[in-house]
Amino acid sequence: MVDALAGFDYRIDLPPLPATPADGSLIKQGAELAREAETMIGRSPRGVTARALAEQWEQTFGLVAAAVELPDGLDGLSWDSGDFRLILVARTHLWTRQRFTLAHELGHILAGDAVERPLAEHVTPSTDQALAEVRANAFAAELLMPRSELLETVTAHARLDKQALLSLSWEYLVSPSAMATRLHALEIISDDERRQWSACTTRMAALHTGDPGPHMQYAQQADDGWYSTRLAKLAISAYVHGDISIRLVATVTGMDPDQLLDLFHPGPDTLDDGPHGTSATSPAELAFSP
Known part of the structure; x- marks a missing residue:
């Protein structure tokens, strides 16, 4: 489709991408790359759905991004062919997972991990992965839950307990497990708290808000898929x-x-x-x- 449109001189501009940091651990590299991306995007991802994020990032980074039917076990795909930059995420009712996968794949694009061939993968938000996955996960965590912004939000809670975790995860539109992992990485909660609170679900976070309607809407949009x-x-x-x-x-x-x-x-x-x-x-x- 990109080639067909280019044949009529309808092309997607490919702006320069930020340079991948070379110093520090892969986790630090991913976080620093995310902060550079945040500066280019110029707006917070807090409360923004996956499709709306995709539209922002298409404009900023010259992407083609869509949620489509992918083979079982495949959460996302990224590819920078030199002529176009592509991100596909799987249709799924697990909308927080789709949103994290979208950010993860953007991390691969910006880090240059998907230049030689399409990178198709099963995404897990843990650090027990191959080297490129560690960096992409750190990128996604920083981009979706920016350190400075999250620390400021946390201070607004008189007490950081499980109920606060549910509120934070809903505010940032991430799963409670992802939020607990992020808070532990920032040394805000203990590993025991992380393990206990990671058992919470996005449905629990939605019910905690008192209005679970948006949860169903987000799940429906993620499962229906969306085009570029x-x-x-x-x-x-x-x-x-x-x-x-x-x-x-x-x-x-x-x-x-x-x-x-x-x-x-x-x-x-x-x-x-x-x-x-x-x-x-x-x-x-x-x-x-x-």
């Missing part, structure tokens, strides 16, 4: 300028071509699947924003 907004907008632009048919837009978005034609050309005259000169700023184009 950046790639979709390129395809839509190519269509409305008459360069491609509606079928490539359908391929990018996963939508039915006839439904797309109804969006672009409401009314009885929607049988032709070719472009009709719709304005590039029409409401149809805006319909593809997450």
Whole structure:
């Protein structure tokens, strides 16, 4: 799809990536790389869903990112071919896992781990992994739960107990296990507390807020999957300028071509699947924003 659009001169710009730190442990390298990424992104990830994060990161780093059906046991895939930067995450109702995987794969892209070939993997947020995985996990933890921001948030809690952990995990949209691991890594809680609190679930965190509705919405969106907004907008632009048919837009978005034609050309005259000169700023184009 990227190649097809590039053939009509619709290309995704590839901005320079931050340099991977060479000094210190892999955990320190991952954290430092995440802080550089935070500066480039310019906004906090706290409370932002996986799809919205993907849209931000597509703009910042020139990515194509989507949640799609992947083979069993495969959580994510990353690849920097030199012509495009790709991140795929698996469709799953475990939305906090999908969000962590998205950040983990971004860590691989920025560290240059996925340059020679696509890197497909089962992601686990522990440090008992291969060297590149240690760095990618440290990157994801720092990016999703920034040290300085998290320390400030923690001080707002009079007492750091299991209930506070549930509140923190929901506020940062990570699993209680990931939050407990992060708090232990920052030497805020003991290893015993980490082990005990890691048994908590995201559902428990959602119930703790008193409004579990968003938990179900996030799970549904993660399980349904989502397409690359950046790639979709390129395809839509190519269509409305008459360069491609509606079928490539359908391929990018996963939508039915006839439904797309109804969006672009409401009314009885929607049988032709070719472009009709719709304005590039029409409401149809805006319909593809997450």
